[in-house]
Ligand SMILES: NC(=O)c1ccc[n+]([C@@H]2O[C@H](COP(=O)([O-])OP(=O)(O)OC[C@H]3O[C@@H](n4cnc5c(N)ncnc54)[C@H](O)[C@@H]3O)[C@@H](O)[C@H]2O)c1
């Protein structure tokens with residue numbers, strides 16, 4: 001078991017990473033509250049497996065549980081689901097000081113976390129992420145949100161959890177494609193600011209794919225520490241935290257232009273990072289070898305770096321402007337300078353961005369000229 005502290009003054013909390021931790025949840029929760037009641041929002045897909053383990057552990061520690069189950073999909077990550085969770089809490093007379101546990105992937109964590117942020121103006125929140133993406137990314141940092149009319153995360157808040165409990169054993173039931181999507185975000189962290197993490201991950205890809213416990217625990221702990229450090233320096237994304245969006249302006253455009261049926265989020269981000277790196281190479285901010293290394297690593301991780309999508313370049317660019325991180329009529333891109341260092345470019349021209357879209361549409365995998 002390892003613990004990573006997220007340093008945010010009075011909102012600081014521990015992210016605990018290990019094997020078999022679901023069984024420890026009653027004890028962990030007892031450290032946070034003297035009450036013997038809690039709320040549990042559980043992803044339906046794991047309600048009878050990991051959900052049952054959590055229920056048993058909570059009951060063994062004497063907790064009475066108010067449970068709401070949630071069908072995790074982007075369509076269902078909405079205000080209606082938020083209302084349903086709050087209704088369930090109210091129907092069971094859930095008081096404001098009752099901790100709310102989110103058990104599931106990022107969709108469950110974001111939706112339940114937002115419910116925890118707004119129910120009676122805020123309840124203590126505990127994240128128990130069960131996808132690799134949620135473990136290394138969405139469960140740390142306090143961003144909670146739901147979608148509105150197809151726009152991602154439009155309604156939300158910053159609501160830091162009191163604790164994040166990561167049981168790496170839960171990954172055993174996760175689809176391997178979902179695991180690879182989490183790896184995309186881990187590799188993203190390496191490219192943004194930790195070259196050693198990038199090469200370490202690359203070397204261990206086979207062991208990580210086989211869910212070797214030591215490798216997975218180290219991967220999760222290192223990525224949580226990376227994200228925690230960024231969040232500690234810039235909790236509300238006034239500056240550095242925006243670097244975590246590497247590949248996401250391109251990636252969200254892919255998802256928004258009909259690519260969400262073909263590509264999962266981490267896959268769209270992998271293609272987006274290839275496009276952003278191509279952009280940096282064409283501006284001579286980054287050596288062509290970096291693009292080759294990033295692409296070959298993503299390919300080795302089973303992630304795509306080429307786009308197959310019917311959408312036109314102008315549709316993709318229009319979608320990039322919709323990204324809420326784009327301030328008015330100015331496209332902002334995060335691009336690598338090398339592995340372990342990224343920079344933000346403001347006011348980039350559409351014509352330049354088109355060249356990077358064209359690049360990721362090329363069929364060949366080895367070409368890397370600007
Ligand atoms: N808050 C943040 O800072 C932040 C950061 C990154 C992403 N996100 C959000 O996270 C969401 C994506 O998260 P995700 O990729 O975890 O998606 P998800 O929650 O949909 O989980 C992916 C799939 O895996 C299933 N699942 C979850 N855990 C499982 C397990 N242990 N075994 C078997 N199946 C399991 C789910 O039911 C779902 O079908 C997006 O909505 C995104 O906006 C938020």
Ligand SMILES: [Zn+2]
Pocket residue numbers: 185248265269
């Ligand atoms: Zn992402």
